[in-house]
Each structure stands twice: as C-alpha cells, then as structure tokens.
Amino acid sequence: MLKDDLLRGLDAQQHEAVVTPPSSIVVHAGAGSGKTRVLTHRIAYRVAEGTAKPENILAITFTREAAGEMRKRLTNLGVDRTNGAGPTVGTFHAVALSLLRQRLIDIGQPVPNIVHNRTALATAAAGTHRMASRPREILAEIDWAHARMIAPADYVQMIKRLQRTPPIAAPEIAEIYKQYEQLKVKRQIVDLDDLLARVIADMRADAGYAEAVRFRFKHLFVDEAQDMNPLQYALFEEIRGGRPDVFVVGDPLQAIYGWNGADRMLFDTLPDALGHTTVLSLPNNYRCSPHIVHAARHVALQTGEAFDITAVREDGPHIRIAGFDDEQEEADGIASLLWQYAPTAGAHPWQSCAVLVRTNTQLLAISKALTRAGIPIGSTRQPPEITAAIALAAQSTSRHGLTTWAADILYESIDEAERTVAEMVRQFVQQDTIGTVDGRAFSAWVAANATVPHPNAGVDLLSFHGAKGREWDCVVIAGAEVGLLPHGSATSTDQKREEIRLAYVAITRAAHQLFITFARKRNTRNTGISPLLQDVPTSIDMPVVAMPTITRMARRASNDPDLLDDLTTWRRHLARSLFQQPTGICSDEELKRLASAQPLDREMTIDDLAAVMGKSMAQRIAPAVLPLFERHASRS
Template sequence: MTHSNADRHDDPLFDPQTPAPRAGGIAARAQAAQVSSPARYLQGLNPEQRDAVETTEGPLLVLAGAGTGKTRVLTTRIAHILASRRAFPSQILAVTFTNKAAREMKVRIGALIGGEQTEGMPWLGTFHSIGVKILRRHGELVGLRSDFTILDTDDQIRLMKQVIQAAGLDDKRWPARQLANLIDGWKNRGLSPDKIPDSEAYAFANGRGRELYTAYQERLKTLNAVDFGDLLTECVRLFREHPDVLESFQQRFRYILVDEYQDTNVAQYLWLRLLAQRPEGERANICCVGDDDQSIYGWRGAEVANILRFDHDFPGAKVIRLERNYRSTGHILAAASCLIAQNESRLGKTLFPATDEMGAPVLVASGWDSSEEARSIGEDIERKQRQGISLNEIAILVRASFQMREFEDRFVTLGLPYRVIGGPRFFERMEIRDALAYLRVTQNPADGLAFERIVNTPKRGLGAATIQLIHSHARSRDIPLLAAAGELAATEEIKPRQRQALGDLVRNFARWSEMLEHTPHPELAEIILEESGYIEMWQRDRSPEAPGRLENLKELVNNLGEYDSLGGFLEHVSLVMDTEGGETEEAVSIMTLHSAKGLEFDVVYLPGWEEGLFPHQRALDESGKAGLEEERRLAYVGLTRARRHATIWFVGNRRVHGLWQSTLPSRFIDDLPEDHVEVAEPASYGGYGGAGHYGSGGYGGSRFERMEPFDSAYRTPGWQRAKSNRDRADPRNRTGRGPTTLEGELVAKSVIGGTSRYSVGERVFHQKFGYGTIHTIDGNKLTIDFEKSGRKRVVDSFVEAT
C-alpha cells in the first residue's frame, strides 16, 4: 500500500529508517537527564495515580471512581509519553466522548509540558471526529468520495421519509423518526442490514425493516453522504475488508488511550478492538480509563460489558484502581459504596476519602406528598443560604424531568433564583409552550402570537403561504388572526384542504372558549390537548424525548388544578417566565441525574426515591435485572455528586398522570448503611411522612418509616399547625380538583385579583430584587422600580413594607 506525502508529513516515525539517537550522544544524554529526574508534571500524584501514569507498556485498565482524579491521570499519562519521548504526538490516539473533553485535555497537556506538543496531536478527539479523518483518507474503499457530506438529524429523517414513501408505505403509520431510532440502534451495535436479527427486522413496517435499512444506505451512497452512525460502522467495514489499511493505522498508533470506556457502545468497541490488535507475541499499549459503577447510558447503546471484559479482551492486562476520593466526605462515600456493592455486575472497588473528614451523615427525609417535598427542600436551601453557602453550590437532582415543575413553582414563590441544567425550564420547554399557546387562545381569542405558534402544530397542511394570507387579511380588516382565519375559511381564497383544516381549528377554539364557562379548567385543558391532536402527535413520535414530553404535558395539566381559573394559571405562568436572572447571578441548579454526571456541588438534594420512579418502572420492565443495576448506578452517581451534604427524599403520595397514588420508598434506601445515614427528625422538615402511609405488600416498608411523624415533644406554632392540618392536607381526603390549601392560604390567591394593601410610592422589599418603590398597582400585582434590578412586575404577597 502506498502512502501520501501528507501521511509521511504528519507521522515522522512512519519511515522505519528514521535513526534513533546515537548512544552517548547529546540527544541521548538530554533524554536520560529528563527521565532520571522526577518530572514536574508527576508532582502531587498519589501512588495509584502515578502508577497509572508510568505504566506505559501493555494493556492497562484504570478503574477510576468518582472524584478520584481520572482526568488528571489521563492527561498526565499523555504528557509523560510525550515528555519521555516514547512517541511523537502524531502516534498517540486519544479518544474522548465530547469535543469539550478533547479541548480540555489539550489545554491540560499543554499546561503540563508546553502547548507546542499538543499542536501536533491530530488523533486526539471524539470517536466521530477521528472516524471522519480516517474516512476522508480512505473512504473510496467503502464507496465514499473524500468530500462526502455528514447528515444532521433533520436531513437524516427527511431522507428516511423519502425512503418510506418510495416503498409505498404510509409515513404517518410508519414514522421516519421511529425508523431513524431503529437504524441508529442497529448502527450503535455495529449491525449492517444483513446482520439484523429477524425479530428486529420485523418490528417495523410489517417485516420491511431490513429492506428499508438497505434502501436508506443505498440512498446515502448515491448522495455521497453518511450519518453519524456510519462514521464508525464504515470505519469498521473498511478495517475488516482492507487489512492493509488497518495495519497501517495499527503501526501508526503506538499508544491508544480511551476516556469514559464504560460508556462505549458495540460499534465503538469493535473499532477500538480492531485498532488495538497486535501480532501474536506483541501486546497493545492501550489504556482505558473508566468506572463500571458510573455506566448509566445503556438506554442509548452503552455496554457496561465492554469494561467488565477488558482483561478477557487483553490477556495479562494490568488493572489499577483509583479509590482515593478528593471530593466527598467519609459518610457520603461509605453510603455510596454500600449502595453500589449490591450490584453483581461490577469489577469492585471501595472509595475512601483523601482526608479523615467524615462530615455529616447522608440525610433521609420523608414527606406526605411532592408539594411538601418541594416546600421543605426550598426552606432548607434558604437555611443553607443564611449559613453562608452559595446557591451555586446547591443542586437538586431528579430522576425524571417532570419532577422539576414542583420545585420551579416553589422557588418562584420563595423568590429563590434557580437554573435548569441540560435543558430549558419547565415552562420554556417546547411542548409546554405549545400547550400554553392553545390555552392562551382559548382564554383570549385575540392572542395572535399564541395562535400563530400552533396554527400548524400538529401539522395541518397550513404552510407559510396560508399563514401569510391570514396575516394580510387580519391587517386589512384590523381584526385578530383567529377571526381572520375564520373569515378566510368561509371564502374560496384558499385551497379546499387548507380551508377545511383552518375551519375545523377555528370552530374548535370557539367551542373550547364556550366550555370555559362550565367545564373545570384542568379537564378542559385535557380536552383541548386531545382534540387538537397534540397528544397524539407525541404518542406517534418515536424519538427518545417523546415519553418525557408526554409526562411534562401531564404535569402541566396537574398543575392547573392548583388554581381557581385558567386565567389565574396563565397569569402565574407569565410571572414565572418573568423571573429570569442574569447569567452571573447565584442560583440553585436543577437537573436530571443523567445530566449531573461529571459535576459536583457542596449540597445535593435527591428527591423522588420511590419505587416506580427510582428505580424507574420502564427500566425494570424493559431490561429486568440489568435495568435495576443501571438504576442503582444512577443512584450512586447522584450521591457522589455531593461534597459535603447529601439529602435523600421520598414521599408517601405523588401525583402520577393526574391521579394521586400512594408510593413505596425506593429499595435503594434500604441498601444504605445505617451507620452513615441519619433519618431526618420530623420537625426538621415539617413532614407528614412516616409510618402507616405506605401500606403493606409490594416491596414492603422501609426501616426509615418506623416512626410516628407527630409523636414528638415539639410544640412550636408551625409544628402544631402542620399537625392540625394533617388530615386536610391528605390528598385522599380532597374532593374535586380545586385549588390546594397550603398553611391555611389558597395557592390561587397569589395570582388572582384583589385589592392590594400597598399604595403607589410606597417603599417595599423583595427577597430577590431588593428594595424598590411601587410605580403602579393593578389588583394585587405591583409594578416596582427596584434600586438594583430595574422595573419588575410582582405579586404583592412577595414583598413587604419597609
């Protein structure tokens, strides 16, 4: 096989005739001097870390527990290989999962040994970016020109829709997005069309899955295009069908390093195994860094088995365990280690703190329902804030995104700044904005912005031209868009199909507006979302995000029941949306457990530890024991995000799909070690949780239930009020879906009208915005000129006179 000048240029050692430094010469003596004296970059490493850095030859698995400095080990190892002249930069293959991680690695290596070294590392990057480089050089061998295009998700789905239609199938019955998810899953497992199991091929379009996959790949070749899955599967095919190309890369890469090995899928595993193969008698210099206990992405194709069988794939491999944790206190680490020890599929390690500090035990608290959970956590955060803990160092980690809404609402009431990590705030999510637009038009038919948002959502065949016509008619007649749409639907100006769709929509809004007078607004919201086809749109959507979007819509409908009118609810939402803080403002972080991996906080709250939610029922139903173990790994990840304080919450009642259900404590709670856990005293959180609320059967009661929550000597006014309100707060004693009672006050009072006790010009204080002067008053809503935050509109119950 011939090699281009470009190949030779970026690989100085490719030529076997390159001379080694002369023995005893200047270069050799300089090298020896550098190696013999302890390098600066090795200073500060603990014995296990240094062993991992200096073990450069042969296969090595570094089992790096949470907070044990794995990134430092990986970057220092590369720096050591370069500084000790074991390889040129172009001979090191270093693979990460994200571009951000690759950039960070380059910066760290540069800081250790000089930036000029990392400039010559063309093979440091993500699996996909390295796959692109390989295919640009040798793509013609698998039917690709070097200028091939990489399709994004939208282009991919558009192409699949064409393939489905060309096969004579109904693309509504067999959505392109569903086929895209299937094919992506097959490619993650390294399966070409002829390798798909028959049972899976029959799962789409009555057995035509294999045929459509084949047709899709043929269309890609015609377009000289690839999708992201092809960047690895085509490389694997290239290596298998052209051993000379594979051998050239095997010779090129003297050292292979892989980050987050526990998250690799089958295709990535095959790609790495091929590159790491060596002739019999030789050992590959491959180093994989990962943590089997943090493998939490099985739902997107990750295979924890890849890291578990490392020593089988590379006989004689050395395994180094990094167990010295620099992040968390002793109690947190002991609790997390005991929890994860219940998993059977793991290599095993036990984290211990780098210092002797045990810190506070992990706190386990129970409550009556999710409203109390959010209220209690909010109050505890305020206490922590008064103790001097920064809000930036506080996080709430939830199992499912729908849990966030309760906390967001509570924090708005408290004036507590927060940010949602890994996604928009609840009311900023696409599906919630769409649903709110339907409700806004029902409440106010003149709301043109809301009508424009959903006039063609879901798809009704109303394109840009039709919408432009509605706009023109509305302007010429000086009427709202909905009224203009109704008039146009009664004329011949638009095509019959669009006229019918527009007329149906206008008539629906008229009927829904009439129903406002006599239908409970939560029930009406369900009717609107069902009859508009919006719920069905997400039910038919086969993307991984669709189930979460449906859960969020159900949570939105649940939330409506807490307000006495649709108008009151929409006004509340407007106030929520107006509480955006600046990027630099301190704020509590709210995120899912999956989004939290790699992050750390001084204080972590873990709400929702209940059976069915955590472990999630879907994981148990779809994956059985493997699903349970991945859920337990997710719990371990959550606990190890905490540096100093970790609090686990479970409640006895949670509203699921609009109905209150009794819930059982998560089995993970009884996996925790009693010596490192403290049960929250009832007065600490004002909770209603405890014995007798979870019933018997199923998983059974937790040992943390065995106390009567009101059987205590506390006699504070708040405690007595909670005790007297206990029965009234019981969701099972509520009738109807009216506003809930919270400490004797209707929640709805914060958003409905009424006369304010304040007057224009009065000076007031707001917990978030500080001091200000009232500019105008509208009912119980005040427009205030704040001294530091500018003009804001707030409900009067959020301020106090000075």
C-alpha cells in the same frame, strides 16, 4: 514539564498508574478518584520520558466536555498541538470524522454532510405510521441498533435474542429503521454513528489504510471505557491492531448506558482480550465527603459485585432524606432545601448546585417551584442564538470566507452569540487543518467536537444520565422512590443492576451536601422511598424549614461570606483539584492565622503571605489568595 513535577502530589495508586512501563494497562478508577488527572499525567509522563511522541498519541473520551477538559490539562502540562504536532484528543465520533474526512479527500471523494435534524428525518422515515409523532422513541431504537452493529434486516431477530422490548412491534420498528437508512442515502447525509461504521469498514477492506492509521496512532488512551458499545469497541480494536500499547480507564460501577447499546462486559473482559494486561485500581475518592461515600457504598453493595471505594477528604454535613405528600410538595420542598443550603455556600450559592432526576418528566414541576422561589436555573441546552450563528458560519464556502466571517464578527459585532461562534471558528481553523476547511466542515466539526458554552448560571436541572461526569458541591436527588428508582421498566437482572449503578452515579455527583427527596404519592399512585435507599446511613425525614419570603431570600443572597469563609472555600477547591485532603494544603490553624494577617493600613502582599505560609507556598497561592484579601479590604 519535568517528570518529577508530573509525579508531585499523586497518591501511591495514582503514581503507579502514571509510571508503570508501557504495556496493556486497565485502570479501575472509582468516582472522584482523579482519573482525568492520572490520564493526562500519564500522557505527559510518557512524552517527558521519551517513550511516546505527542503526534502519535490518541486519547478517546465519551463527551465533548471531557475532551475539552483533557486538552486544557495537557496544554497546562506542556503537551499541546504546537504546529499541529500534538496529541489527538476527542470523542469516538470526532476521531472518526477526522479520519473519514482525510480518507475521502485522499481518494478524491466528497465528504458527506452530517444530518442536523435527526428528529425530522425520523418523522419522515415513519411516514403515516403513528410513531411519526414519537420520533425520539424511533431514534432510541435506531441508536441502539447502530451501537450494536445491527442492520435493519437483523433487527427483529436480535431484539428477541437480546430480550429487548421495543416501543411497538419489532417488525414495524425494523421497517421504519430501513426507511431511515434509505433516506440518508437518498439525501446524501450521514449521522454520527455512520462515521464510525465507515472508518471500520474502510480499515477492514484496505490493509494499507489500516496500517497508515495505526502508524499515526501508536499509543491509545481511552477514558470511561465501561461505557463502550460494540461499534465503538470495534473502532478501538481496528486502531489498536493487536498492539499492546493501550491505557484504558473505566469504572464498572458507573456503567449506565446498557439501554443505549453499551456493553459493560467489553470492559470487564478487556484484560483477557488484550492479553498480558496490568490491572490497576484508583480507590480513593477525593470528591465526596465520607457521609456521601458511605451512602454510595450502601447502594453499590446491592449490585453484589466487588468494589473498592475509600473516603479521604474531610467530613461534611449529614445526608438529608425528606419525604413529601405528593410531587408538588416535593418540588416546593426542594426549593426550601436549597435555600437552607444557600447561606453556607458563599456569595454565589447556586453555581454549584444541581437537582437530579431519574426521568425528564419530573423537571417541569421542579423548574416552576425554583422559579417561584427566586432560585435561578442554569441553562442545559444550546441557546437558539448560538444555533443561528453556527448556521451563518456554515454558509461560508471556503477557508478564506470562513476566517473572514469570524474576523469581521470579532471586529464589528456586539452580538455575544455570534462572537462565541466566531471564537469557535478560530479554534476549528487552528486545530482541524486536515482536508477542506469551510463552513460545512466547521458545522460538522461542531456536531462532533465543539462544546458550546451555556452562559446562564444557576441551579442545574438534569437527569441522572445527563449528570454523568460532572460534580457539584450540593446535589438534590429528587423522586427517589418506588417506581422511579429503580425505574419500573427495569425487569431483567441486568436492568435492575444498571439502576443500582445509576443511583450510585447520582449520589457521587455530590461533593459536600446531598439531599434526597421522594413523594409518597405521585400522579395518584402510592409510592414511598426507594428500596435502594432504605437503611442508608443518615437521618431520615428531618423536618424541612418553610421556604423564606422573597424579601428574606433577596437579603440572604447578598450576604457575602467573611474572609475565613472564602479562604476555607479556596482551600477545599484547591485540595479537590489536587486530589488531596484540605489539611494537606494548610492546617485549620494556619488558615485562621492567614485570615487574621490582613494589614489594616495597606494591601496584603506576598511577603505577608510568606510570613504565615512560607515563601515557596506564598508564591504558589498568591495569584488565587491575594484577590480575596483585596476584595474584603475594599468591602470594609
């Protein structure tokens, strides 16, 4: 793609971030500011102007979904892994796995298995201790220690120094942690954090190996850098090797993983650590309506930190805050609120709705209430059928066996889960050609890389943390009350500030409609609206209309929008994807003229579009817009 094409449609701040000459660059990118677009366009621009070769680019993200989205966008920009010579894009774990596999193969050592059931391993490490029934809490402490690069022998001392409160006495956790590490050695398995630790150790011990890695990755790009923990930062620094060619993007207001070992100070002090750093800002929020941006700003101000957020898209409905007597009434009220929203959201209203909670224990009552109300719930976990199919593929002992299994499945099987995994095998074989390629390697690649599709479309139910990096047209923030927001466990100043940032993240997941609910009493405990949301700029306690009957709900769900509604939705989504205002795509008057241009005696054509929008614009929008006219013409 030509350089000028890569710059088209960028705002002034985005343009500056893409074209700034190569150096140490840190970008403060607010929620909805188009940071992924800037990152991918920056990479493509560097390739187009000849200052970076694709095969020397390393782009690190924090989730598999983000890595997949970045790869897709780079491919659309003409930067892909053609003949294996493209940029490397992946999570810290995926990058470390690839480096470690190549390293071990080069020196003739076996590639270790990645543990697939950490819960069982933690239970075995606890033995007869009462914590054996609470493996998730054990793993939370172990993961925190790994992230902070703390060995079992140092755990007790570091817990005191960092003022962390473990679920039981620190010496008991330290002993379970020690047993966990010893079991991994005994069983010849590793967990994902071990991948990073081993690559770091090898690069520090072998200067030749470190130089080879740095020769391969000359240009570093890091997304969501505010969430880096010391272990990830150590790998970043080893690969960087003191060189200035780095482009790091993050948002201090979205640093929400301190409880899991992340240290936002690593990002805050990065300009000084890199030296001679250019610091840029992306303040424009293209995702959220002004009402939502104002609410997010109201919350963010309570951190006492400086920030820059600007709402640039068209306004939407007011935020609604609704209080209920208890958690059950709140759950039923959430269903009612969603049904009130549904008629404004087109033919498939649930596909861009989410209910977000501070703790997962809140989800059960909400899930039951939505089911009673006839509202579908989206899938948030890997289906067991997919897990089983991955296990089948993992039994292949060679590249030939693996590819043959995938080909047979795609040719013969009608099982959707097996076919999905077979497509993943094909992707693995095409992308990951370094070292041994067999079922075990595929299974490890899935653990570190693959994004498994969740086919069930419906309202997503997620924790605030689980919603990070995602967005929906309509969001319900549930349980926005004393004791949950901020969470009662947040006692230190840093923890309380992280709770404020967490509320900010939850609010900015909503693009168009935001509902905030709370219970006045939860589990017999009197609560009340969260202090973080007091005086938020909206109408408080607006009445919630009674939930419609099942008959009425079914009729409403099948009531499709008219053509102008669909065109308005198309314009809004296109504008958001281009980080522009909807009126920058076309004016309201042009949209109305377009909706009325449908011929009565024939199909809509690109020439009809051109008569309203102009020839160039018509050619660009025809693939998306003409099917809308066709659908409405067939309906009438």
